[in-house]
Amino acid sequence: MSSSIVRGKYLVVKPGHIISDGALLQRNGVVEAVGKFQEINLLGSVDEIIGGSNYIVIPGLVNAHHHGRGSAAYLDGIQDDALERWLLNLSGSSLGLDSRLGALISALMMIQSGTTTTLHNHLGPGVLQAVEGYAASGMRVAFSSAYIERSFYTYDDVSFYSSLPSELASRAKRLLPPQLPNHDDYFELVDEIRSAVGVMGDKARVLISPVGVYWVSDEFLIRASDEARKSNLGIHMHLLETPYQSAADQKIFKNSAVQHLNDLEILGPNLSFAHGVWLDEQDIELLAHHGCSVCHCPSSNLRLRNGRAPIVDMNTAKVPLAIGTDGLSINDDDDLFQELALSAKLHGKPFLNTKTLRDDDVFAMATTGGARLTGFDNIGTLEVGKKADVVTVDWQRKGSGYLELAIDPLSLLVNGTRGSDVHTVMIDGDVVYREGKFTHLDEKALLQEATDLLNSASPRSRESIAFVEELTPYLENFYANLLKYKK
Secondary structure, three states, X not given: OOEEEEEEEEEEEEOOEEEEEEEEEEEOOEEEEEEEHHHHXXXXXXXXXXXXXXXXEEEOEEEEEEOOOOOOHHHHOOOOOOHHHHHHHHHOOOOOOOHHHHHHHHHHHHHHOOEEEEEEEEOOOOXXXXXXXXXXXXXXXXXXXXXXXXXXOOOOHHHXXXXXXXHXXXXXXXXXXXXXXXXXXXXXXXXXXXXXXXXXXXXXEEEEEEOOOOOOOHHHHHHXXXXXXXXXXXXXXXXXXXXXXXXXXXXHOOOOHHHHHXXXXXXXXXXXXEEOOOOOHHHHHHHHHHOOEEEEOHHHHHHOOOOOOOHHHHHHOOOOEEEOOOOOOOXXXXXXXXXXXHHHHHOOOOOOOOOOOOHHHHHHHOOHHHHHHHOOOOOOOOOOOOEOOEEEEEOHHHOOOHHHHHOOHHHHHHXXXXXXXXEEEEEOOEEEEEOOEEOOOOHHHHHHHHHHHHHHOOOOOHHHHHHHHHHHHHHHHHHHHHHHHOO
């Protein structure tokens, strides 16, 4: 592997530690020194000096919750909607990329906008093909294959089926998978994934992933916790994304999902969640006490009408926070910088004495917080000994000289930077993207492959659309009645 110095007008080692006219030295993918450029430049010869006084140097960003589909649902006529109705519409979609190509296209979008690590939460078959795609991309990835064994239409399908006309209920049941995987099958798959990611070396981790408490049994949750402890794996799941999930908690568990997991003795620092929009004060206290991380997905929460997560309250309580796009970023381009800007502005409350998120809080979500959630303890900062996952951002693209005098670099990164401002991306010491071009991937060929595949796909069938339209009023009525259980 090569050696290099990466130089910037500012070097952001981590939130709270910024070096003006700074630089880092990396050899064999590991940061060996950080400091002033003049000092680092005296440490010996290197293969290349990257960056310069026109750039900000930052740690590679971490997208801590993603599904790697690579294409947007609206291409199949499925518009943003409340999650529960959106999922019903999505179930009838046949449009999409295969898992390998979906992972590669997702990786292209993330890398070119400064993301070097992601947590891939795989839904459906094809997770081993997704591993192939990410391995080819050069990204650092935490893989989790989501497990579901019930609640395919609602959070209580037994009650839902009983509300349907018998003929419609029979048709709905016939559309379910003919044979659900059992617990043993799932944990064998986890072992297969662990074997498959071996080609990625230390750029891959594996997590266990119950989709969420409504979709799996308590028996599975307990076994997942036991297997995770035994094999030193993390667990990642969805949590309290919508108000209907909050109501389902009270109907099913007579308590919140967090309280239920606490009763099962599953909460702990190896357990992470996505969303957490409808957490209450007691839930937040429990998550903080047990060190459970939460990934904030602001664009997804807006697009699927979930609400605003209590991120300020979680941050105040010291719940470890990360940030992710959920494959539903505000512009469907997986630009994590836009998620940072949105988070910085979304959670301010009225009045002068209310708390909000500081820029360093937001930036930490995409760096140190993401590193913690994904389980990569060797990334997230540019401190000595960390992996050389490094991004340079073009400072001059942001405007003229007044910026140099007036603005804090972190404020610029959080509030005024876009993925298009990224100049160079390094992962594990290797430059994978520079000046708008990938160094090891044929972006044009991959995008053409994706376009050809999408153009050849069949649109949703009339029968599928008709079935969804017939079922939708019953779904809406079911959820309207479910809300009576909500506190």
